[in-house]
Ligand SMILES: Nc1ncnc2c1ncn2[C@@H]1O[C@H](COP(=O)(O)OP(=O)(O)OP(=O)(O)O)[C@@H](O)[C@H]1O
């Protein structure tokens with residue numbers, strides 16, 4: 369017997385990852401994007417300089433301050449914030465297009481951006497906060513990543529407690545000790561959220577047809 373999975377229309381969701389710098393958002397995001405073809409990354413714009421290996425248009429849109437400010441003026445951001453002295457923002461158009469097509473989008477943004485998304489797109493939003501297993505582990509990860517100079521690592525460690533203070537504004541929390549377990553947890557959150565009744569806009573018609581076939 370073959371069984372086919374029917375496609376039920378549903379609204380897309382916006383899955384947000386926030387954490388203190390170095391807790392593992394990028395690692396979790398990459399693992400999810402590599403294994404789940406149904407979610408795509410929101411590529412932010414930033415005035416931060418690219419790290420070694422970062423690609424314009426893939427990791428970020430790297431822009432100068434004048435360009436970023438012009439984008440703010442033109443209302444091109446869904447949200448934006450200053451983080452560690454640089455501007456970061458989510459371009460509006462790709463997100464609105466994805467949501468209108470029922471696609472899921474993954475965000476790696478800070479608490480300020482998450483609060484702005486909560487004001488604008490609360491019904492679509494799923495917020496996940498990532499905690500490091502300890503302060504020592506966080507510092508070790510930032511140093512081991514070896515992509516930022518010492519003073520940048522120090523600035524990010526100094527901002528960690530302030531970022532963590534927003535953990536209770538999130539729907540889910542992942543303590544990222546073992547990366548494999550954390551990836552499994554993130555996938556479980558996404559799977560459950562995709563099954564939320566209120567997101568499944570095609571369910572009423574599907575159940576009606578099912579009932580008609582059964583009576
Ligand atoms: N569970 C884990 N165990 C050990 N190392 C980890 C774990 N998760 C991530 N790392 C490592 O920690 C470093 C920081 O991770 P990552 O770049 O994913 O953090 P981030 O939260 O995206 O940081 P940022 O906010 O600065 O972009 C990387 O070198 C990554 O390989």
Ligand SMILES: Nc1nc2c(ncn2[C@@H]2O[C@H](COP(=O)(O)O)[C@@H](O)[C@H]2O)c(=O)[nH]1
Pocket residue numbers: 385386387388389393412413416447448449451456457458476477478479480481482
């Ligand atoms: N509010 C927003 N925050 C963002 C966005 N893109 C990234 N970020 C956050 O900035 C810090 C630093 O990132 P890094 O790549 O320089 O390490 C981190 O907390 C990101 O989550 C954005 O578009 N809006």
